[in-house]
Amino acid sequence: MKYELYYWPSIPGRGEFVRLALEDVGAPYVDVARVPKRGVDALFPVLGGSLGGARPFAPPVLRAGKLVIAQTANILAYLGPKHGLVPRSEALDLEARQHQLTIADLVAEAHDTHHPIGSSLYYEDQKPESKRRSTAFLDARMPKYLGYFEEVLAANKKSRGKWLVGRDRTYVDLSMFQVIEGLRYAFPKRFGRYSKKIPKLMALSDRVAARPRIAAYAASPRRIAFNEDGIFRHYPELDR
Amino acid sequence: MKYELYYWPSIPGRGEFVRLALEDVGAPYVDVARVPKRGVDALFPVLGGSLGGARPFAPPVLRAGKLVIAQTANILAYLGPKHGLVPRSEALDLEARQHQLTIADLVAEAHDTHHPIGSSLYYEDQKPESKRRSTAFLDARMPKYLGYFEEVLAANKKSRGKWLVGRDRTYVDLSMFQVIEGLRYAFPKRFGRYSKKIPKLMALSDRVAARPRIAAYAASPRRIAFNEDGIFRHYPELDR
Numbered sequence: 488m489k490y491e492l493y494y495w496p497s498i499p500g501r502g503e504f505v506r507l508a509l510e511d512v513g514a515p516y517v518d519v520a521r522v523p524k525r526g527v528d529a530l531f532p533v534l535g536g537s538l539g540g541a542r543p544f545a546p547p548v549l550r551a552g553k554l555v556i557a558q559t560a561n562i563l564a565y566l567g568p569k570h571g572l573v574p575r576s577e578a579l580d581l582e583a584r585q586h587q588l589t590i591a592d593l594v595a596e597a598h599d600t601h602h603p604i605g606s607s608l609y610y611e612d613q614k615p616e617s618k619r620r621s622t623a624f625l626d627a628r629m630p631k632y633l634g635y636f637e638e639v640l641a642a643n644k645k646s647r648g649k650w651l652v653g654r655d656r657t658y659v660d661l662s663m664f665q666v667i668e669g670l671r672y673a674f675p676k677r678f679g680r681y682s683k684k685i686p687k688l689m690a691l692s693d694r695v696a697a698r699p700r701i702a703a704y705a706a707s708p709r710r711i712a713f714n715e716d717g718i719f720r721h722y723p724e725l726d727r
Numbered sequence: 728m729k730y731e732l733y734y735w736p737s738i739p740g741r742g743e744f745v746r747l748a749l750e751d752v753g754a755p756y757v758d759v760a761r762v763p764k765r766g767v768d769a770l771f772p773v774l775g776g777s778l779g780g781a782r783p784f785a786p787p788v789l790r791a792g793k794l795v796i797a798q799t800a801n802i803l804a805y806l807g808p809k810h811g812l813v814p815r816s817e818a819l820d821l822e823a824r825q826h827q828l829t830i831a832d833l834v835a836e837a838h839d840t841h842h843p844i845g846s847s848l849y850y851e852d853q854k855p856e857s858k859r860r861s862t863a864f865l866d867a868r869m870p871k872y873l874g875y876f877e878e879v880l881a882a883n884k885k886s887r888g889k890w891l892v893g894r895d896r897t898y899v900d901l902s903m904f905q906v907i908e909g910l911r912y913a914f915p916k917r918f919g920r921y922s923k924k925i926p927k928l929m930a931l932s933d934r935v936a937a938r939p940r941i942a943a944y945a946a947s948p949r950r951i952a953f954n955e956d957g958i959f960r961h962y963p964e965l966d967r
Contacts, residue, residue, distance in 0.1 A: 541822040544829045556821050558828040581796050582781040588798040589784045603843045605863030616856050623845030635784050
């Protein structure tokens with residue numbers, strides 16, 4: 488069975504967390520809206536609910552045989568046990584789910600640095616507010632989240648601080664890699680300075696990047712570059 | 728076994744979604760920070776990670792025997808199958824998880840109407856931005872979310888449009904009740920007018936309120952009233 492991923496074809500966005508999981512385990516999948524001649528129109532049936540399952544509120548959506556699954560953390564929690572992306576332990580599965588939801592909260596806040604008033608408005612219509620929110624994010628929220636995960640990593644004796652949950656890499660580590668790449672892209676100055684305070688997370692990110700399948704994926708045209716339509720956007724005026 | 732719920736003692740907040748699930752099934756639990764003479768200090772050990780599990784980023788946290796579980800949607804997904812709060816079907820369990828995460832997104836956006844710049848600042852320090860964000864929320868986001876759930880409800884043939892997932896009420900319905908109560912409290916004028924467009928969700932909410940255990944809970948001192956320290960706050964200047 489080939490998975491079908493339904494996501495916007497021009498941004499890494501939330502779909503990238505799913506792509507990284509599928510790529511890391513070499514699971515066969517079609518990135519439906521990126522198939523030549525299909526494009527974004529290919530998303531409409533799934534977003535309209537006509538492929539079955541509960542109609543999604545938004546992409547990403549994963550079709551796995553008869554199942555049609557939306558919400559990033561839900562997709563990853565589904566894939567985890569099927570592909571060895573999470574330990575076979577109820578407690579550690581719950582830990583992974585918990586961390587993925589905290590990452591989702593961080594991702595939403597990173598998005599809102601350029602959309603503090605609303606995703607229904609353009610960035611250009613909320614620039615002063617974006618500046619204020621970015622400052623609060625960079626000063627308080629980003630360090631709170633990443634400082635927390637740095638401690639979680641240090642406390643994980645099972646992996647000797649190499650991975651966030653259990654002994655081996657999980658989808659949570661792959662997602663953390665993407666968050667770190669995104670923050671580095673969006674805020675090269677501020678994140679560059681801050682990153683010295685989270686050496687274990689930075690090493691984790693390097694470890695993910697060096698995984699053969701992830702490295703091959705990153706070098707392939709399948710990996711979409713960060714850009715100013717996505718979650719992590721580089722607006723120099725927001726990076727002090 | 729008695730569950731232990733760790734949450735702020737003075738607001739409904741995200742803890743309320745867990746309380747409603749526990750109350751609806753009559754599960755024994757201690758709301759630890761509300762035990763006389765304990766208070767908020769009772770949260771520190773669990774937030775410090777000393778009760779086991781992955782250290783939580785924030786409350787609510789549920790202790791279930793040896794398990795220590797954080798993130799609201801994760802707690803509900805754990806409780807669901809154990810207490811008949813979700814159907815015994817992989818597809819419907821995934822649907823419930825998906826909807827709960829969409830509700831979590833809506834709740835975060837409702838929170839940000841009074842904290843668009845950052846949760847590290849007071850409302851008083853972000854009033855003009857709150858007015859703009861509330862307008863965008865009430866004009867675009869709230870109708871988008873609730874219009875979506877109204878359609879999900881109408882499309883659920885299994886319950887004839889009575890409940891969101893499967894035949895019977897799930898934790899998703901209990902959470903939707905809380906969202907509707909919260910929006911009614913925060914934005915009585917705007918939500919009052921808008922609510923006429925979502926008759927099925929309003930009927931669902933009435934149906935939840937009429938459940939004997941929920942009605943008894945709502946009439947008890949265990950139910951914490953909405954207030955201006957929580958997620959759903961009534962600031963008349965934000966309600967047009």
